[in-house]
Amino acid sequence: MNIRTLCLGILNFGDATGYEIKKLSSEGRFSYYIDASYGAIYPALTRLHEEGMISLREEHQEGKPTRKVYSITEEGRQEFIANLSVDPAPDKFKSQFLFLMMCAENLTPDQIKKIIDGRISYLKCECSHMDEVREHCDHAGSQFVIGYGRAMCQAALKYMEDNREFAEQIGKDTINVEAAE
Amino acid sequence: MNIRTLCLGILNFGDATGYEIKKLSSEGRFSYYIDASYGAIYPALTRLHEEGMISLREEHQEGKPTRKVYSITEEGRQEFIANLSVDPAPDKFKSQFLFLMMCAENLTPDQIKKIIDGRISYLKCECSHMDEVREHCDHAGSQFVIGYGRAMCQAALKYMEDNREFAEQIGKDTINVEAAE
DNA sequence: TACGTCATATAACGGTTTGATATATAATTT
């Protein structure tokens, strides 16, 4: 799924500027499973507008750049709907935390402990962020999606709490092995 | 975390060719949280070799291209360890499935059902793939990481089974709304 | 006075996708 479809999808929920699309994708109710950058959004919007998929309304403001508010057109809606019919691609997931855990025998027990503590507070933060988003949103699709994200987050937290001792042991074992050599 | 560090990390587990690094990252025990492409791996290995971070042993074969087997050097190991000390970046997660669910009111009940069925079999497939990887691997870090992935996968399956009716209702509601208009 | 928010935009960089090249073996179709 490319940014083109992503912009159309967000605009299908309501008019927005490039700035707002960015915020929705990295902080709003889309943020759990999407993250687009300005460098991709602005050129995509320009092209979508040239092709008539979205229309533009300029709101001039004093001291600030002109707000360029985009709306999806009937043509754009059709392209968007057509794109929804293709089979969804597999999820993409990248985690530097898991990579670090995989290499835990190269870390000191102290480092491992710090990383795990950081992970748990990161997950708690994500979790409460999703709770917040869920409260301010009664759209059914959003409820389902945020609920999914929350379930993942809670499962991760539970796993971390149940298995942190095992992970911390890796660092301690390595020290003993090195001492024995 | 860039491919450079990723290649060093995989080579720190043992010698490998570019081809094998790719397989490990998209099918092996790293695949749950990493995925690198040939187009990134080969240039990275070439550069790493030029810089003395990895050494090269060529194995000539009949009919096939020469196998270029890389090993991490002491210098490479030092760079790798140094890179493990930085705070892990937040996870990156992208899901076309969740995007589709977010837009469920634009889909027919039939489409939603098909997407959910596909999702459940995808998750089951991922889950059994992880079980398989876990069995063939008694390295502690791998156990922790695969266990994490498995926990996520099972939580996703449970959520899907508990909430599929809710999601399927979205499509049916939309039809009724449209009929009423 | 420095940082966070609003707002658009581009250049440099990094990584993915696609496809070229080449052979052997396994599976499927005719």
Add this chain to the structure above:
DNA sequence: AAATTATATATCAAACCGTTATATGACGTA
């Protein structure tokens, strides 16, 4: 049985897509 197609091994480059970093600038807040 023969022919075709898919899969696995193995490296690599070009085209394309998206991220990161940065420029610009004003307003509000700590």
